[in-house]
Amino acid sequence: MDGDFVELHNLQRQQLFTEQDADDHRAKVKAAAERLRQINSSVLIHEAFAELSAANIDEYVQNVDVIVDATDNFATRMLINDAARKNGVPWVYGGVSGSYGVSMPFYPDQSPCFRCLSPYIGEDEDCDTNGVLATGIQIVAAHQATHVLRILVGDVQTPKLYTFDVWKAESSYVAVSKLAMASCETCGPAPSYPALRERPREKHIQWMCARTGVQVRPAQSLQLDFPDNLNADEWHYKRFPDLSTFRKDGRQVILFKDGRAMIRGVQDTEEAEAIYDELMGLAGESS
Known part of the structure; x- marks a missing residue:
């Protein structure tokens, strides 16, 4: 179980992922499960792409x-x-x-x-x-x-x-x-x-480790399904099986289907929240 995707910096400390997995922004659990099945096809594996x-x-x-x-x-x-x-x-x-x-x-x-x-x-x-x-x-x-x-x-x-x-x-x-x-x-x-104890959830915004970006969690899990082609204004948009990416002016957004997001290249959490709300507006328009 893991809610993250493969990135290049992961490759130096593990043996299950490849550069292609990173290029494809593959879910870690899916890439790992595929590799393990290649090693031993008789093993029963259930993967969960979730937090x-x-x-x-x-x-x-x-x-x-x-x-x-x-x-x-x-x-x-x-x-x-x-x-x-x-x-x-x-x-x-x-x-x-x-x-x-x-x-x-x-x-x-x-x-x-x-x-x-x-x-x-x-x-x-x-x-x-x-x-x-x-x-x-x-x-x-x-x-x-x-x-x-x-x-x-x-x-x-x-x-x-x-x-x-x-x-x-x-x-x-x-x-x-x-x-x-x-x-x-x-x-x-x-x-x-x-x-x-389950607590009332609110939209949660915080810096990631080493301040490499801001992580946003919505108040409730969503089911986003962006189309292959999206009118995303000035954002450079790309859709992958497990997530979508948006890039503009040095800012990068990784938006998961459940509404979680990782936003890099911002100065503060307020800027990250404004970008998130903008992209969620696009998600609403595309649904």
């Missing part, structure tokens, strides 16, 4: 044996943590920032959970301002895959937090059992699973 949220996570954690975290933000991991705990599903956490990496399995009948550890793990890895070293990702992924195999065969052990710095060639395991919070809202005696 994980409190509104849809229940449908994705039902009837699964384990959840693997390959996200890049703190809020989504909190969402996974609460949903996994509530539904009795183990999950495997993994994160990389620069050359530093961390991984750990979480079991539904053991504490601490990710919420308990969040003050120690921190939110620094949310943003990729330091970049990501590809070898660090490979080490974290290898640890996560091993944890998944151990979970599937029933080899459950006391969880430990694994940390490393691949550049400094340093690594360590940290025992975390004493870090469980008695009042934790996820794994405590009276769990309320706060990340799963």
Whole structure:
């Protein structure tokens, strides 16, 4: 599951995407699924081109044996943590920032959970301002895959937090059992699973990591379907299977079918919102 598309800067740290995928603005889940089927055609793969949220996570954690975290933000991991705990599903956490990496399995009948550890793990890895070293990702992924195999065969052990710095060639395991919070809202005696509470949605506008652009999320998921040819005023318009692109005067807009947008080349969020509203007007005219 992923709501993003392939870009050239993704290629240095993975093995599933190609330059052609980036040129075609392919959805990451679709490109990855196609490549995996080429490697092993007998594997059954279900891909979901969508963003994980409190509104849809229940449908994705039902009837699964384990959840693997390959996200890049703190809020989504909190969402996974609460949903996994509530539904009795183990999950495997993994994160990389620069050359530093961390991984750990979480079991539904053991504490601490990710919420308990969040003050120690921190939110620094949310943003990729330091970049990501590809070898660090490979080490974290290898640890996560091993944890998944151990979970599937029933080899459950006391969880430990694994940390490393691949550049400094340093690594360590940290025992975390004493870090469980008695009042934790996820794994405590009276769990309320706060990340799963659906809140009234409003149009959300924020800078992306490293201020490389502005991300816009609509108040509700939409179903946009731009035509092949669109009268987009001065915008250079191109339609792809999973999204549409608009370019003008150094500004680039990636507009997804569900109404999400990534806007680059703007000075502030107000300019981004004005561009978004302009293009949504075109979407209304084309529907």
